[in-house]
Amino acid sequence: MTFAKAINTGLRKALERDPKVMLMGEDIGTLGGVFRVTDGLAKDFGTDRVVDTPLAESGIVGTAIGLALRGYRPVCEIQFDGFIFPAFDQITTQLSKMHYRSRGRLTLPVVIRVPYGGGIGAVEHHSESPEVLFAHTAGLRVVSPSDPQDAYTMIQQAIASPDPVLFFEPKGRYWEKGDVDTDADAVAAPSTLDGARVLRPGTDVTLVAHGPTVATALKVADAAAAEGRSVEVVDLRAISPLDVGTVVESVRRTGRCVVVHEAPVLYGTGAEVAARVTEECFYHLEAPVLRVGGFHTPYPVAKLEHEYLPGLDRVLDAVDRVLAH
Amino acid sequence: MSPSGPLTDDGLVQLLTPAGERVDHPDYAPRVAHLDADALRGLYRDMVLVRRFDTEATALQRQGELGLWAQSLGQEAAQVGSGRALARQDYVFPSYREHGVAHTRGLDLTQILPLFRGVDHGGWDSDALGFHLYTLVIGSHTLHATGYAMGVQRDGAVGTGDPERDTAVVTYFGDGATSQGDVNEALVFAAVNNAPLVLFCQNNQWAISEPTTRQARVPLAARGPGFGVPSVRVDGNDVLACYAVTAEAAERARSGGGPTLIEAFTYRMGAHTTSDDPSRYRSAAEEDYWRQRDPIDRLDAHLTTTGELSDAFRAEVAAEADALGERVRTTARALGRPETSTMFEHVYATPHAVVDAERAWFEDYEASFTGGDR
Numbered sequence: 001m002t003f004a005k006a007i008n009t010g011l012r013k014a015l016e017r018d019p020k021v022m023l024m025g026e027d028i029g030t031l032g033g034v035f036r037v038t039d040g041l042a043k044d045f046g047t048d049r050v051v052d053t054p055l056a057e058s059g060i061v062g063t064a065i066g067l068a069l070r071g072y073r074p075v076c077e078i079q080f081d082g083f084i085f086p087a088f089d090q091i092t093t094q095l096s097k098m099h100y101r102s103r104g105r106l107t108l109p110v111v112i113r114v115p116y117g118g119g120i121g122a123v124e125h126h127s128e129s130p131e132v133l134f135a136h137t138a139g140l141r142v143v144s145p146s147d148p149q150d151a152y153t154m155i156q157q158a159i160a161s162p163d164p165v166l167f168f169e170p171k172g173r174y175w176e177k178g179d180v181d182t183d184a185d186a187v188a189a190p191s192t193l194d195g196a197r198v199l200r201p202g203t204d205v206t207l208v209a210h211g212p213t214v215a216t217a218l219k220v221a222d223a224a225a226a227e228g229r230s231v232e233v234v235d236l237r238a239i240s241p242l243d244v245g246t247v248v249e250s251v252r253r254t255g256r257c258v259v260v261h262e263a264p265v266l267y268g269t270g271a272e273v274a275a276r277v278t279e280e281c282f283y284h285l286e287a288p289v290l291r292v293g294g295f296h297t298p299y300p301v302a303k304l305e306h307e308y309l310p311g312l313d314r315v316l317d318a319v320d321r322v323l324a325h
Numbered sequence: 326m327s328p329s330g331p332l333t334d335d336g337l338v339q340l341l342t343p344a345g346e347r348v349d350h351p352d353y354a355p356r357v358a359h360l361d362a363d364a365l366r367g368l369y370r371d372m373v374l375v376r377r378f379d380t381e382a383t384a385l386q387r388q389g390e391l392g393l394w395a396q397s398l399g400q401e402a403a404q405v406g407s408g409r410a411l412a413r414q415d416y417v418f419p420s421y422r423e424h425g426v427a428h429t430r431g432l433d434l435t436q437i438l439p440l441f442r443g444v445d446h447g448g449w450d451s452d453a454l455g456f457h458l459y460t461l462v463i464g465s466h467t468l469h470a471t472g473y474a475m476g477v478q479r480d481g482a483v484g485t486g487d488p489e490r491d492t493a494v495v496t497y498f499g500d501g502a503t504s505q506g507d508v509n510e511a512l513v514f515a516a517v518n519n520a521p522l523v524l525f526c527q528n529n530q531w532a533i534s535e536p537t538t539r540q541a542r543v544p545l546a547a548r549g550p551g552f553g554v555p556s557v558r559v560d561g562n563d564v565l566a567c568y569a570v571t572a573e574a575a576e577r578a579r580s581g582g583g584p585t586l587i588e589a590f591t592y593r594m595g596a597h598t599t600s601d602d603p604s605r606y607r608s609a610a611e612e613d614y615w616r617q618r619d620p621i622d623r624l625d626a627h628l629t630t631t632g633e634l635s636d637a638f639r640a641e642v643a644a645e646a647d648a649l650g651e652r653v654r655t656t657a658r659a660l661g662r663p664e665t666s667t668m669f670e671h672v673y674a675t676p677h678a679v680v681d682a683e684r685a686w687f688e689d690y691e692a693s694f695t696g697g698d699r
Contacts, residue, residue, distance in 0.1 A: 022479075048479060054517060059468055059510035066418075066472020069457070072479070074472075086506070093462045094469070101446030102458060104671040138672050138680070162674035194678065241678040 004037050004174040006148035007113075009182055010155035011038065011075065015045050017187070018073060021159055024051040024060055025077030025113075034079055035115055035174055057087035061112065065095055068108045075159055081116035081168075082125025082299075088133070095164045096139030107162045111155075115171035116144075117212040117262050118309055121302045128299050129263035131211075132272075134166045135240040142239040143193055144168040146214035148178035150237065156186035157193045165193075168239075170212035196243035198250060202232030205256040205319055208247055208273055210236035213260045213310060220315045231319060239269055247273060248280045255286040256322040260310050265293040287325035290318045331500075331537040331544050332530070337558050337590055340565040343618045345626025356569035362633040368409060368564050369628060370642050372401040372621045375425040377646035378434045379595075381653040382441070386599040390657050391441045395422040399562070399594030402620030403527050404497075405429060406567025407589070411495060411575055412488070414455065416477075418470035418496040421459040426497060430456035434649070435656040444660050463498070464505035467524065470496035471511045474520035474578075483521045484581030491579035495523040495571070501532025503548065504540045512552040512586070521578035523571065524554070524586045527561060529593035534606040549586035561591025562620040592618070665691070 001009065014021045023038055029052035032039030042050035053060050057078055064074035078084045084091075091112065098108050118127030135142040141163050145151040151169070158165040199214065200221050209217040214235045221231040232250050236243065251257045257277050259270035270291030277289050292310040300308045338353050348354075360368075379397050386394040397404060404425025411417070411429070419426055428434055432454055439445035440459060447458040460466035474494035477483060482492040502508050503526060515522045528545050530537055537545070549556030555577075559570045567589055574585035592615035596603050603612075628634035669684035 054510070054513045056506075056510040056513060058507055059471075059514050062465065062468025062507060062510065063472030063475060063514050066469040066474070067476045068472075069469060070473045070476025070480070072476050089462065090465060090468065090507075094460075094465050097446075098458075099674055100671050102451070102671075103445070103447060104674070105447070105450060105452070106458075107674045141673070141677075163677075241680075243678065245678075 001148055001180050002175055002177050003148045003151050004035055006152040006178075006180050007037050007155050007169065008039055008041070009180070010152045010186065011041060012044075013186065014075070014156050014159040015041065015049060020071060021073045021075065022049045022051065022067070023075045023077065024053050024064060026053060026055055026060075026079050028052060028077050033077060035171060037113075037169070037174070038077065057083055058090050061087040061090040061095060061110070064110045065090065065098070065108060068110050069106065073109045073159060075111040075113060077113045079115070080126045081114055081128040081130055084114055084130060091134065091140070091166070092137045096137045099163070100139055108164050109159075109162050110164045111158045111167050112165070113167045113169060115174075116168045117170045117172050118299065118305050119172040119212070123302070124299065127305065129261065129294070131166070131168050131239050132263060132268055135269070140164050140166055140240060141193065142166045142168065143237060144170065144211035144239065145237070146170065146173070146209075146211055146235050148176070148180045150192065152180045152182065153186040153189060153192055154237070157189075160187045161193065168211055172212050173215065176215075192237060194238050194241055194243060196234055196236045196238070196246035198232060198246065199235045200231070200233040202230040202254065204230045204254055205258060205322055206232045206234055206247065206250040206254045207315070207319070208234045208236060208257065208259040210239060210261060210269065212262055216310065216312060216315060217260055219312050220319060223312060223316055224319055229319070229323065236269070242272060242276070244276045244280070247277060251277050251281045252284045255284055257285075257289045258315065258318045258322055259289065259291050260315050261293045262309055263294055264296050265291045266296045268293055287322040290322055292318045331528070331541040333544060334590060335544075337560040338566045338570055339560040339563050340569060341563045341623055341627055343562075343623055345623050345630055347627065353566065353569035353573065356572045357565045360565070360568070362628075365624065365628060365633065366638060368405055368568075369621070369624050369634065370645070371405040371409070371425070371428060372564065372624065373642050373646055374649055375401050375405060375428050375434070376621060377650050378653060379424060381650045382438065383595065383599060385654065385657050386441070391438065392443045394441055394599045395597070396593070396595030396599070397422045397424045399592050399615065399620070400527055400529055401425050402564035402623070403561040403567050403589040403591045406564040407495070407525055407571035407587075410568045410571035411493065412579075414489065415493045415495060415575060416455045416457070416473055418457045418466045418473070418494070419459055420463075420466065420498050420502070421461050423459070423497050427456060430454045432456055435653055438653070438657045439660055442657060442660050444663055464502040464507040467496045467498055467502070467508050467511035468514070470494050471514045471520055471522055474515065474522040475518050477521055478518070483579060493521050493523055493575040493578035495525055495575065497525045497527060499532060500526065500528040500530065500537045500540055500545060501535065502526070503545050512549070512554055515584040516553045519581070519583040521581070522584040523574040523578055524584060525571065526586065526588045527591055528588050529591050531593055531597065531603075531607065533597040533601055544588065546586060546588035554584050554586050556586040556588065558588045558590060561589030562618045562623060564620055564624055
């Protein structure tokens with residue numbers, strides 16, 4: 001099934017499992033979402049549980065906080081990445097801190113789904129990658145699946161989590177297909193919400209990616225293999241908490257590391273991973289940790305996004321450079 | 326005072342004049358008809374205690390015992406009147422100076438002190454009291470209240486006719502907050518969802534140093550109709566009128582009639598917080614004008630005229646206030662510094678590897694100073 005359908009199926013399971021789960025967002029009901037991720041859910045679960053909201057992102061998240069305080073488990077959809085900023089205050093000053101400042105008396109099991117990332121030829125504010133803005137905020141969990149199976153599993157785990165979860169969906173992957181085991185109990189499964197995974201083993205260099213760049217990393221590994229180079233691909237899955245252990249273990253074996261993400265390199269996930277790897281793998285490193293990502297520019301016009309995004313060639317170039325050391 | 330715009334006092338519901346005389350009102354007087362002399366003395370007592378608490382906390386800040394204090398001086402009628410109109414199961418989302426409302430919800434006022442002393446961010450059991458934690462980001466909590474009210478609706482706790490079950494949600498905010506997007510979004514969400522919500526705006530005339538004229542060109546209550554939310558202006562220094570309009574709005578909410586915006590026209594007699602100096606931005610004449618409309622004096626005058634406030638009762642309440650003041654002082658000074666390790670607690674409801682690692686590192690680091698090996 002497609003990535004989008006996998007999330008849809010996961011949402012359906014969550015709605016079936018817990019009557020307190022509800023979805024809210026712009027156009028998610030009758031239309032089924034602009035990406036159809038919530039297709040059919042309003043029809044089957046009613047408009048009280050799949051709620052078309054006013055066009056107000058702060059209002060969506062702010063009211064979700066109130067609903068959670070009343071015992072509900074709201075799953076908010078922010079239509080596009082660049083539209084999350086009106087809700088930034090509610091997410092960072094309120095949602096993230098309620099558990100902390102109530103000394104644990106209050107929990108806010110709110111999920112915020114954010115279709116993110118570029119490569120779909122969209123207009124401005126429709127292709128951004130703001131995940132580290134939230135990873136930088138204590139109290140939030142920030143995750144991003146990279147394939148349909150993970151999307152299906154992780155959305156259910158995010159909803160079951162008592163903590164607020166920012167669920168970043170790589171929108172460029174919505175139409176890609178993969179096998180999904182819908183029989184397995186996603187919530188009871190060992191938590192994949194926190195853990196990175198080695199998606200493809202290799203011995204020469206560790207390539208770290210998350211969300212939309214995982215597919216790129218796998219292509220890079222294929223291309224590198226054709227040249228006789230063995231690339232290990234680590235899918236972070238979670239940006240917060242960052243599973244440093246899995247990355248470090250890999251780099252200690254390969255001695256080299258390249259981090260790839262669509263967001264700008266400056267202060268990005270790659271900066272964090274590179275710093276951690278340097279701290280913990282200093283004597284294992286054969287080369288400096290390199291980062292490949294967006295530039296310190298606003299997300300460019302669609303006709304230039306191919307050059308902005310870390311594509312196959314730029315990542316391969318970085319792999320070549322660390323191997324040249 | 327401007328005679329027009331947001332500073333006009335036109336159309337205020339009033340049941341008690343500044344001189345303490347009862348005024349009839351066809352819609353609202355019946356809402357307080359059941360309040361007998363005992364109940365009125367209770368409101369007097371509430372207001373005196375809250376004022377004493379506020380005065381003591383202000384003094385403690387001046388002595389360096391509190392980091393900051395947000396005074397409620399002058400707003401006792403708006404807070405006590407509205408708070409006493411609520412049912413036990415109703416739920417309140419306050420801003421950060423709703424000490425009088427807190428008192429009516431059964432919060433021991435000293436529990437507010439840890440937040441301002443810097444030893445806690447919250448400090449009370451909000452669910453047990455039906456009184457949420459204070460919110461410092463202006464207007465944010467009005468959306469939380471709206472969402473909570475939508476939850477109340479979904480729980481079927483509206484319009485059942487069961488007085489123990491039907492629930493109203495009330496949120497308090499100031500005149501400055503009405504400029505915030507969140508308050509406007511709260512009005513939109515509340516209106517289209519017909520949420521059981523009372524939006525209680527205490528227009529205390531000043532948002533730190535900015536007068537209400539910097540927030541609006543019309544009375545704040547005039548905003549409600551544009552959202553489809555019935556609105557009422559009330560004399561915020563009249564405890565009976567505040568009780569009456571809140572009782573009506575809460576009843577509308579509980580019965581399924583939807584949200585109401587109340588503008589309580591009142592005045593902050595103190596500073597915004599202890600960090601600003603009102604003498605820089607407002608006149609002594611203005612303060613004097615409002616001093617003559619003092620909410621406690623007003624009820625005192627009424628009860629004295631009607632022979633229902635004896636010197637003995639006044640003395641009894643004064644003694645109670647003295648005892649509260651003493652308790653506020655000793656409680657504040659006894660609030661110890663929390664253990665450093667608590668900084669790392671409750672960041673997440675479930676374990677988070679980064680927090681766990683940082684806590685472990687810090688404990689190790691601290692132990693290194695006390696002879697432990699690193």
